[in-house]
Amino acid sequence: MISPGFFSFFNAQRGLLASQMALNTVNHNIANANTEGYSRQRVNLEAFHPYTAPSSNTQDVRSGQLGQGVTVESVTRVRDTFIDGQFRLENSILGMNTNIRNSLQQLEGILGEPSNAGINGSLQGFFDAAQELSLNPESIAVRQDFLQHAVDLVTIFQQQGNQLAGLQRNLVGDPAVPGSFDISQLAIHVGDANNKLEEIAALNSEILTVLASGAQPNDLFDRRDVLLDELSKIVDISAVETPNGQVTVRIAGQLMVRGVTLVDTLEVIPNPGPVPDQDTQPSLVQTVNGGFDIINNAAPDTITYGTIKGIVEVVGRSTTQTTVRGILEKLDLLLGTIATEINNLHLSGRDLNGNVPAAGDPVFELVAGPGLDIFNYRVDPDLLNDPRLLAAAEGPPAPYLGTGDGENALAMAQLRDGAFAPLGNSGFVDFFNGVISRLGIDTRTFRNRSDNQEIVISSLDLRRKSISGVNMDEELVDLVRFQRAFEASSRAIKTFNEITQTIINMV
Amino acid sequence: MGINRITSGFLTDQSVGFLNNNLRTLSKIQEKLSSGQNINQPSDDPVGLTRILDLSNTLGADSRYARNIEAALAEVSVVDSVLGNMTEMIHRAKELAVQGANYTNNQDGLNAIALEIDEIIKQMVQLGNTNIGGKYVFGGKQTSAPPFDRPAGSNDVNYSGNDPATAWQRRVEISRGVEIEINLNGENLLGQVQTITPAPPPPVFSAASHGVLKTLMELKLDLEAGDQDEIRARLDELDVDLNNILAQQSRIGSITNRLELTLSWIDERKAVFTRQFADIQNIDMPKLISDLNFQETVFQTSLATTARVLQASLLDFLR
Numbered sequence: 001m002i003s004p005g006f007f008s009f010f011n012a013q014r015g016l017l018a019s020q021m022a023l024n025t026v027n028h029n030i031a032n033a034n035t036e037g038y039s040r041q042r043v044n045l046e047a048f049h050p051y052t053a054p055s056s057n058t059q060d061v062r063s064g065q066l067g068q069g070v071t072v073e074s075v076t077r078v079r080d081t082f083i084d085g086q087f088r089l090e091n092s093i094l095g096m097n098t099n100i101r102n103s104l105q106q107l108e109g110i111l112g113e114p115s116n117a118g119i120n121g122s123l124q125g126f127f128d129a130a131q132e133l134s135l136n137p138e139s140i141a142v143r144q145d146f147l148q149h150a151v152d153l154v155t156i157f158q159q160q161g162n163q164l165a166g167l168q169r170n171l172v173g174d175p176a177v178p179g180s181f182d183i184s185q186l187a188i189h190v191g192d193a194n195n196k197l198e199e200i201a202a203l204n205s206e207i208l209t210v211l212a213s214g215a216q217p218n219d220l221f222d223r224r225d226v227l228l229d230e231l232s233k234i235v236d237i238s239a240v241e242t243p244n245g246q247v248t249v250r251i252a253g254q255l256m257v258r259g260v261t262l263v264d265t266l267e268v269i270p271n272p273g274p275v276p277d278q279d280t281q282p283s284l285v286q287t288v289n290g291g292f293d294i295i296n297n298a299a300p301d302t303i304t305y306g307t308i309k310g311i312v313e314v315v316g317r318s319t320t321q322t323t324v325r326g327i328l329e330k331l332d333l334l335l336g337t338i339a340t341e342i343n344n345l346h347l348s349g350r351d352l353n354g355n356v357p358a359a360g361d362p363v364f365e366l367v368a369g370p371g372l373d374i375f376n377y378r379v380d381p382d383l384l385n386d387p388r389l390l391a392a393a394e395g396p397p398a399p400y401l402g403t404g405d406g407e408n409a410l411a412m413a414q415l416r417d418g419a420f421a422p423l424g425n426s427g428f429v430d431f432f433n434g435v436i437s438r439l440g441i442d443t444r445t446f447r448n449r450s451d452n453q454e455i456v457i458s459s460l461d462l463r464r465k466s467i468s469g470v471n472m473d474e475e476l477v478d479l480v481r482f483q484r485a486f487e488a489s490s491r492a493i494k495t496f497n498e499i500t501q502t503i504i505n506m507v
Numbered sequence: 508m509g510i511n512r513i514t515s516g517f518l519t520d521q522s523v524g525f526l527n528n529n530l531r532t533l534s535k536i537q538e539k540l541s542s543g544q545n546i547n548q549p550s551d552d553p554v555g556l557t558r559i560l561d562l563s564n565t566l567g568a569d570s571r572y573a574r575n576i577e578a579a580l581a582e583v584s585v586v587d588s589v590l591g592n593m594t595e596m597i598h599r600a601k602e603l604a605v606q607g608a609n610y611t612n613n614q615d616g617l618n619a620i621a622l623e624i625d626e627i628i629k630q631m632v633q634l635g636n637t638n639i640g641g642k643y644v645f646g647g648k649q650t651s652a653p654p655f656d657r658p659a660g661s662n663d664v665n666y667s668g669n670d671p672a673t674a675w676q677r678r679v680e681i682s683r684g685v686e687i688e689i690n691l692n693g694e695n696l697l698g699q700v701q702t703i704t705p706a707p708p709p710p711v712f713s714a715a716s717h718g719v720l721k722t723l724m725e726l727k728l729d730l731e732a733g734d735q736d737e738i739r740a741r742l743d744e745l746d747v748d749l750n751n752i753l754a755q756q757s758r759i760g761s762i763t764n765r766l767e768l769t770l771s772w773i774d775e776r777k778a779v780f781t782r783q784f785a786d787i788q789n790i791d792m793p794k795l796i797s798d799l800n801f802q803e804t805v806f807q808t809s810l811a812t813t814a815r816v817l818q819a820s821l822l823d824f825l826r
Contacts, residue, residue, distance in 0.1 A: 033515055033516065034515075034516065034519075104550075105548070105550070108548045108549055108550060109548075111549075113549060113556075113560070114546060114549070114556060114559060114560060114563070114788075120560070120563075120564075124564075124567045124568075127571075128567075128571045128574075131571050131574075131575055131680065132574075134678075134679070134680070135575065135578055135579075135679060136640075136641075136642075138641065138642065138650050138651050139641060393648075394674075398674065399673065401647060401648035401649065401669050401673055401674065401675060402646065402647065402648040402649030402650060402651065402668075402669060403648070403649070403650055403651040404642060404646070404647070404648040404649060404650030404651070404677060405648040406677070407678070410678060410680060410686070413680065414680065414684070416568070417683055417684065429564050433557065433560040433561070433564070436549050436556065436560065437549065437553050437556055437557040437560070439549050439550075440548070440549025440550045440551075440552075440553035440556050441550075441553040443548070443549065443550035444550040444553055447550060458520070458524065461520070462517055462520075462521075465514050465516050465517045465520070466511060466512045466513070466514060466517060467512070469512070469514030469515070469516045469517055470514055470515060470516065471512060471513065471514045471515060472515045472820055472821070472822070473820065473821040474512075476820075476821040476822060476825060477821065480825070
């Protein structure tokens with residue numbers, strides 16, 4: 001059996017090309033070692049299909065095949081898609097927990113406890129002033145001081161109430177403020193999700209084109225995986241890859257991306273009410289084309305995790321965990337109860353002139369206005385103008401005994417130690433401290449949860465990187481290996497060249 | 508989970524993660540050291556927080572009670588010395604009465620003694636109108652006007668404060684739900700004098716007249732009339748009045764005692780609660796500083812390790 005004259009040249013040439021291709025891939029891997037979501041690529045080499053030398057004896061065919069060198073079968077990325085699925089689920093949980101944690105930490109900042117400047121401090125100041133009034137009811141200065149503490153109390157409740165309402169507006173928007181929906185955190189995250197859905201559909205289309213030409217779009221796959229990872233943090237998704245390399249994305253069971261088609265996107269709309277409650281959920285998230293509410297449905301037609309879910313959950317009202325609205329309503333209830341109790345005593349007492357106050361002159365006056373009562377209380381201006389009108393003395397049926405009567409003020413001061421049905425039979429201070437310690441426990445819980453979730457995520461990411469990540473040393477070894485292979489193929493060409501020359505010179 | 512392949516990105520990520528952890532620990536220690544508090548946010552220690560909110564609530568209320576007690580003490584100590592003055596006056600009146608009983612047939616001398624008794628009455632009225640911090644203390648809840656009034660040239664001394672039959676006591680809360688009455692009623696203390704008009708000489712006092720003021724007024728009139736037997740009889744009445752004042756003074760004494768006891772009890776409680784509060788909320792400085800040093804060492808070690816791990820590369824040997 002003989003080989004054709006230049007057969008060996010082509011054989012060595014294929015070796016050169018394959019080595020070059022491998023070197024190029026090593027280069028690509030090294031260059032992308034720090035690229036987010038990059039999967040290392042591997043050149044799959046394969047022996048070129050063998051040459052069957054023509055022979056006079058046809059039975060000799062099988063043993064007469066000659067190797068024709070090497071060929072690049074494919075360049076594939078090294079990736080475990082099973083871990084991707086796990087990673088995305090855990091990433092959704094992380095997105096939710098982190099967001100709830102952040103909002104709860106903001107709540108801690110707003111309430112500012114433990115400190116002497118917050119609600120606790122002003123409650124203490126108010127009831128101390130009532131004690132002082134019970135000692136010196138005849139003093140105008142002491143009366144003024146008491147009323148000033150009442151003003152401080154209302155002010156601090158309203159300041160914190162406004163900050164809470166501001167946080168809620170910032171998170172989900174407020175029907176009373178036009179345009180607040182579009183700049184809310186919820187809308188920003190929904191917009192982000194929409195962009196990602198759109199990009200995924202576009203990548204699906206590119207991938208389809210490349211696959212049709214027979215090539216393997218590894219880098220496009222990587223980019224799409226990064227998008228799916230990021231999307232999963234915003235909202236929990238179901239992403240299924242079809243045999244033709246396309247990915248189908250569903251949110252809350254709703255089809256969002258199918259192949260190259262962007263079927264639907266999400267939008268934030270003001271809650272038309274009445275169900276669910278507009279106070280706790282001022283805005284809804286629904287699909288644009290389907291008009292499908294992705295939050296207020298039973299599983300599986302609802303989202304369970306992700307930043308969006310976290311935002312909606314930390315705003316609303318809940319019996320099991322601290323929420324922005326929950327705290328606002330608790331402060332509202334607390335101020336309302338204090339006002340009612342103090343007013344009841346005041347209106348049944350006697351002022352410094354010995355008169356029972358008119359029904360229209362309470363200490364804490366509720367004026368008509370929008371929103372919760374907490375925003376509409378004020379200390380009655382008539383009292384501020386004339387502190388003599390404050391009823392520090394005992395009222396009927398007891399007879400009026402004089403300006404030194406501080407019995408009613410003492411009763412006001414002793415409200416501090418009372419227990420009240422609207423507050424679940426606890427006192428003012430205990431009720432507020434209950435809110436604070438509950439907030440502390442919940443913040444800690446979500447901090448631990450998001451810390452743990454970050455550990456889960458990073459260990460999954462580690463596993464993913466251990467499979468898909470680029471190891472420089474490994475690449476350097478490959479670099480040397482293929483460099484040597486290239487050199488050897490070159491040497492082979494040189495050798496064949498010399499052989500050929502020898503033959504030519506013989507002529 | 509075994510990690511079989513260690514990649515460059517893995518090393519970087521892990522190093523950054525470790526460095527971040529160390530920095531977070533450092534910053535927590537720094538927060539505690541610079542605020543001096545263990546609990547800066549409720550979530551730092553929710554259980555400890557409940558305890559310190561409780562303690563600071565109790566401490567706050569206690570400090571208010573302490574201020575109430577101090578105000579009450581300031582008032583009753585003045586009242587105590589006023590009562591001391593009143594007993595001195597009565598003793599003086601008794602001496603004068605004894606003198607008067609022995610001045611026989613010397614109406615001029617008796618008149619001079621009567622003048623001094625009149626002075627004593629004036630002083631008693633003045634003491635009855637004692638004002639402490641803007642409050643007339645013997646008028647019950649009637650604190651804005653002087654309770655005793657002696658119209659010029661009259662033998663009457665009118666009491667216009669709260670009637671002893673009413674709820675005239677001013678109460679001060681000295682600990683949770685415990686109130687103490689801190690004032691004395693001027694009429695119980697000194698009585699009053701009302702002449703029935705038109706008064707036949709010698710004047711006749713109404714049934715409402717009683718107390719030391721009435722006795723002194725009668726003594727004065729007896730001295731002016733030179734009635735030795737009556738003057739002697741007044742001596743016994745003055746003893747009764749003196750005992751009344753002394754009884755009221757011992758009441759003030761027991762109020763003072765109770766106030767002081769409660770105050771020292773609050774102080775003891777405060778010491779205990781403050782220590783408990785400090786145990787939870789105040790930082791353990793030596794421990795934190797040694798923690799800080801330790802964390803610093805750990806941080807520097809992990810910086811050094813990171814620098815060396817990230818440097819190591821096959822590249823160094825492929826020359």
